[in-house]
Amino acid sequence: MMKGYRSGPVSGQGQAPILNQNCIMTRFNNAPHHVAATPQTIVCGYFDATTAPVLTVPAGTEVIIDTVNGHRHELPNDPFLVVLPEHRPILDSVARWPGGHLLTGPVAVEGGRPGDALVVDILGVAFRQNWGFTSVEPLLGTLPEEFPDYLLRHLTIDTATRTAKMPWGGALQLEPFFGIMGVAPPPAWGRISSVIPRAHGGNMDNKVLIPGTRVLFPVFNNDVLFSVGDGHAVQGDGEVCVTALETSLTGHFRLDVQKGMDLSQPRAETPTHLITMGFDEDLDQAAKHALRDMLRRLGESYGLAKADAYILCSLAADLRVTQTVNVAKGIHCMLPKAALPQM
Numbered sequence: 001m002m003k004g005y006r007s008g009p010v011s012g013q014g015q016a017p018i019l020n021q022n023c024i025m026t027r028f029n030n031a032p033h034h035v036a037a038t039p040q041t042i043v044c045g046y047f048d049a050t051t052a053p054v055l056t057v058p059a060g061t062e063v064i065i066d067t068v069n070g071h072r073h074e075l076p077n078d079p080f081l082v083v084l085p086e087h088r089p090i091l092d093s094v095a096r097w098p099g100g101h102l103l104t105g106p107v108a109v110e111g112g113r114p115g116d117a118l119v120v121d122i123l124g125v126a127f128r129q130n131w132g133f134t135s136v137e138p139l140l141g142t143l144p145e146e147f148p149d150y151l152l153r154h155l156t157i158d159t160a161t162r163t164a165k166m167p168w169g170g171a172l173q174l175e176p177f178f179g180i181m182g183v184a185p186p187p188a189w190g191r192i193s194s195v196i197p198r199a200h201g202g203n204m205d206n207k208v209l210i211p212g213t214r215v216l217f218p219v220f221n222n223d224v225l226f227s228v229g230d231g232h233a234v235q236g237d238g239e240v241c242v243t244a245l246e247t248s249l250t251g252h253f254r255l256d257v258q259k260g261m262d263l264s265q266p267r268a269e270t271p272t273h274l275i276t277m278g279f280d281e282d283l284d285q286a287a288k289h290a291l292r293d294m295l296r297r298l299g300e301s302y303g304l305a306k307a308d309a310y311i312l313c314s315l316a317a318d319l320r321v322t323q324t325v326n327v328a329k330g331i332h333c334m335l336p337k338a339a340l341p342q343m
Contacts, residue, residue: 031062031252041104042068042090045097047202048191049184049221053108056223059257066128067104067178067229068248071096074133076154081131084248099194101180101203105227109255112224117261118183118217120226124252125176125211127159132233132247142240142324155245157233164233164245172234176249179205179230182266186220194230196327197279201266204277205244205323206332207235211252213270218263226255239323265293274335279328286331287319294333302341312339 033055035041041054057063068087075083090102112118136151138144155164163171182201185192197204201217209215217226231249268275276297278289291313298309316339322330 031064033057033061034064035066035104035107037066037068037084037086037090037104037248039090039093042094043097043103043105043227044094045099045101045194046191047103047182047185047194047200047227049187049189049225050191051106051184051225053106053223053225054104056108056110057255059109059111060254061109062123062252062254063107065104065107065228065251065253066248067231067250068102068128069229069231069246070102070133070248071100074135074152074246076131076133078131078154081154081156082129084129087248097191097193101194101230103180103194103227103229106184106225107227107255108223108225109257110223112219112257113222113259114220115260115262116219117258117263118219118224118226119254119256119258120181120215120217121254121256122209122211122213122215122251123254125178126250127157127176127233128248128250130157130159131155132157132164132245134241134243134245137242140325141242142238147241157245157247172245174234174245175207175210176231176233176247177207177210177235178228178249178251179203179232179235179244181209181215181217181228182226183217183219184221184225184227197330198328199265203230203326204266204279204330205230205232205235205239205326206268206277206330207232207237207322208270208273208275208332208334209268213268215266215268216258216261216263217266218261219257224255224257228253237321237323239325242325265289267293267297268332272337274337274340276333277322278331278333281328283321283324283329283331286329290319290331290333291317294335298335302343304341315339
């Protein structure tokens with residue numbers, strides 16, 4: 001547990017979400033608030049501090065949030081692959097901004113103020129449909145010069161076994177997570193694209209942010225304004241062709257506020273690791289941002305001198321490439337809790 005903020009253990013950790021008999025739609029127990037995916041609760045392609053909240057809750061509240069993922073050209077024609085009934089009406093009604101991601105929210109969290117941190121406990125993530133899509137996009141991805149043509153693949157998701165069948169044979173084990181989680185950016189930034197991850201979080205595409213993880217975001221606006229979307233069934237570090245296995249997910253979150261935490265960028269914590277993140281067009285700079293924030297974290301929470309924290313990270317921390325495709329690339333630094341100083 002990272003020192004410096006108020007909270008007990010993550011409740012629901014390790015508990016699987018409950019699926020109905022068709023293993024498609026999802027429900028969670030013991031959460032008083034549910035934000036359905038509708039034309040009124042979805043924005044497309046941006047974060048903006050002026051977006052009105054779709055729900056306002058007290059700090060410490062559990063919320064269930066439904067999401068959808070994919071535009072019309074990405075929806076399947078196969079009748080076996082179930083398109084959610086709200087998906088097409090959302091696409092028909094919601095204005096598309098260039099970022100393109102469908103985001104549910106924002107949810108306002110009472111009491112959050114600039115200089116605080118939003119504490120998001122990810123209590124559960126579940127599939128809403130039995131398919132996902134992945135694509136190669138011209139001019140995008142890690143090797144755009146080698147893949148000039150558009151290619152779209154639909155994969156069947158077995159929600160019971162949590163696997164996806166591959167078109168060339170075999171199957172992948174799935175580990176669903178949200179590619180995008182974030183808060184409203186500083187008002188001075190105006191409306192920003194959902195593509196580029198920044199200090200507010202957003203399109204982090206960090207596959208370690210699964211149930212049982214706590215994510216902390218700097219707060220830039222009164223009442224925070226948290227949004228989520230870009231469901232991924234599975235993704236490799238790098239997300240090299242620019243898409244994961246994109247799908248529609250439901251998330252179960254606890255949203256809390258830690259006063260006066262003053263973060264410069266998102267952080268996370270799993271049962272086994274501390275995690276810091278860096279984003280930059282230059283991958284070397286992203287690595288420096290992530291490492292510097294881990295050094296700061298070790299000094300603030302564990303009292304290590306900066307040089308000692310640097311040595312500890314050299315011995316025990318892993319710098320992992322988060323993604324290489326979102327303009328600002330990502331590095332996350334993962335330090336095992338077993339290596340932390342004994343307090």
